[in-house]
Amino acid sequence: MFRQAIEVLGDFGLMLYRALAAIHESLVGGRGSRIGRANLWWQMNRVGISSIPIVCLVLFCIGAILELQMAKPLANFGVVPLTADIVSLATFRELGPLVSAVVLTGFGGAAIAAELGTMVVGEEIEALEAQAIDPIRFLVVPRVLATIIMLVCLTVLGDLVAVFGGMTVGFFWLGIGVRQYLAHSREMLHVQDFVTGLIKAGVFGLLISSIACFMGLRVKGGAEGVGLATSRTVVYTIVALILVDLLFTSAFFYLGF
Amino acid sequence: MDDPVIAIKNITKRFGDRVIFDRLSLDIYPGQTLVIMGGSGSGKSTLLRAMMGQVPLDGGEIIAGGRSIGSMTEPQLMDWRKSVGFLFQSGALFNSMTVADNLALTMREHSDLAESTIQIMVKIYLQMVGLRQHLNKMPAELSGGMKKRAGLARALMMQPQIFFYDEPTAGLDPVSSAQIDTLISDLHRKLRFTSVVVTHEIKSAFRVADRMALLHNGKFVVVGAPDEFRSSKDPLIRQFIDGLSVGPLSDPRGHEDYEKDILQLG
Ligand SMILES: Nc1ncnc2c1ncn2[C@@H]1O[C@H](COP(=O)(O)OP(=O)(O)OP(=O)(O)O)[C@@H](O)[C@H]1O
Numbered sequence A: 001m002f003r004q005a006i007e008v009l010g011d012f013g014l015m016l017y018r019a020l021a022a023i024h025e026s027l028v029g030g031r032g033s034r035i036g037r038a039n040l041w042w043q044m045n046r047v048g049i050s051s052i053p054i055v056c057l058v059l060f061c062i063g064a065i066l067e068l069q070m071a072k073p074l075a076n077f078g079v080v081p082l083t084a085d086i087v088s089l090a091t092f093r094e095l096g097p098l099v100s101a102v103v104l105t106g107f108g109g110a111a112i113a114a115e116l117g118t119m120v121v122g123e124e125i126e127a128l129e130a131q132a133i134d135p136i137r138f139l140v141v142p143r144v145l146a147t148i149i150m151l152v153c154l155t156v157l158g159d160l161v162a163v164f165g166g167m168t169v170g171f172f173w174l175g176i177g178v179r180q181y182l183a184h185s186r187e188m189l190h191v192q193d194f195v196t197g198l199i200k201a202g203v204f205g206l207l208i209s210s211i212a213c214f215m216g217l218r219v220k221g222g223a224e225g226v227g228l229a230t231s232r233t234v235v236y237t238i239v240a241l242i243l244v245d246l247l248f249t250s251a252f253f254y255l256g257f
Numbered sequence B: 001m002d003d004p005v006i007a008i009k010n011i012t013k014r015f016g017d018r019v020i021f022d023r024l025s026l027d028i029y030p031g032q033t034l035v036i037m038g039g040s041g042s043g044k045s046t047l048l049r050a051m052m053g054q055v056p057l058d059g060g061e062i063i064a065g066g067r068s069i070g071s072m073t074e075p076q077l078m079d080w081r082k083s084v085g086f087l088f089q090s091g092a093l094f095n096s097m098t099v100a101d102n103l104a105l106t107m108r109e110h111s112d113l114a115e116s117t118i119q120i121m122v123k124i125y126l127q128m129v130g131l132r133q134h135l136n137k138m139p140a141e142l143s144g145g146m147k148k149r150a151g152l153a154r155a156l157m158m159q160p161q162i163f164f165y166d167e168p169t170a171g172l173d174p175v176s177s178a179q180i181d182t183l184i185s186d187l188h189r190k191l192r193f194t195s196v197v198v199t200h201e202i203k204s205a206f207r208v209a210d211r212m213a214l215l216h217n218g219k220f221v222v223v224g225a226p227d228e229f230r231s232s233k234d235p236l237i238r239q240f241i242d243g244l245s246v247g248p249l250s251d252p253r254g255h256e257d258y259e260k261d262i263l264q265l266g
């Protein structure tokens, strides 16, 4: 059991290494190493665009919820407008990237695992190999790149929407003016809050797509195996996201970012 | 005789407890069409995959183009795979692409040909297998036989010198089968392809074969010319050719414990 887990992690590391090497190689160039812009674009559309409305909806609500939750305790000190500071900081550093990543896990990650799993079952992966096309370069790399790019974009969008959500609640229910709210946000937020959030988003994107590809390519045993891999992908990814988030947050904390 | 293109040397392969290859050896010579026959599950598809370097062996080696497949570097293995056309048992088309894109993919990946040239080639090869009018269909819209023919056209796009066919005619009507067989023999005669054909169908086997081999229990029990097969008295071959249900090839079904098993007396 323990040995098996180590082996699986080793395989995962190997795939990740090969994917990163392929990305590096595609940047350096040479025939047979290109990944194809059209392919990348298509993947970005597929992975990202469909999750935009959900990310917006969820992060709007989270901003609003956080605003309401914080209003009571801060009202006791008579500093209700400070809710703006809290909402902004929490979303930019933490909730923006994390919640966007969770939404994308459900959309993109599950879809990638199911798609690659189905390709395994249909002998498509073997057919690729038989045609001397590396599945890592051809399938994994565009999905990884597309997910990273899309998640970073989604996070920027999500951050803004969450603050907008908080602001809406603040304006209508707590009597905080829009100008006042934005002033508080702007005063609170520093470049590194934004940047650390985006770094996290990039890492989360890598995590989501590589776990999904890994699980998809390991599918065994028909349609049932595809279903299993898909649901496991979602669970494993969310656990991995939280663990890596903790790791990064502590690292940023100690480094003083 | 020339040096073999592929030399299978004493290979063994197990899946769990099941021995699929038991010190199996065979030489495949240039320009020859070798037909491999054998019961379902005897390891024919696995053998073709092993020759593509897709199945790690437990023992022995397969020499291709003078090198052992197991010890090839990544680029050497890629070159070997590029020189082989592989028709999968299921066709194995890429389901997310149109038929035309399925064919075009290898050329787009491995050559610098202009897109217009690739499109012309796609049409030529689809015409060869009679699917030109289905160019823009998705694989899901094709019948099983059409998928297989599209798979054949796709493998031909690479212009290989060596061709592996995994049951090219299984599930096809007699006319399409005959057409595929003709195509295989034409490729072989006109273009001097080296082919390995896995098939269950005796008729098509005799139509295309220069040499035949029967895989059974991890070994080639007989290897020889079609005439030797036809006139052979070997009970194994006779059972296969005549399609008898009882004989040495039949599954050991274990009739002895069947009743007990059913009635749970044991
Ligand atoms: N990856 C694998 N893991 C475990 N067992 C496998 C694997 N691949 C094949 N086998 C087993 O090896 C045996 C041979 O399989 P193979 O597909 O080569 O048979 P085949 O001769 O092509 O049969 P058919 O004529 O039905 O296509 C089967 O019993 C199969 O269950």
Ligand SMILES: [Mg+2]
Binding pocket: B044, B045, B046, B089, B166
């Ligand atoms: Mg088979």
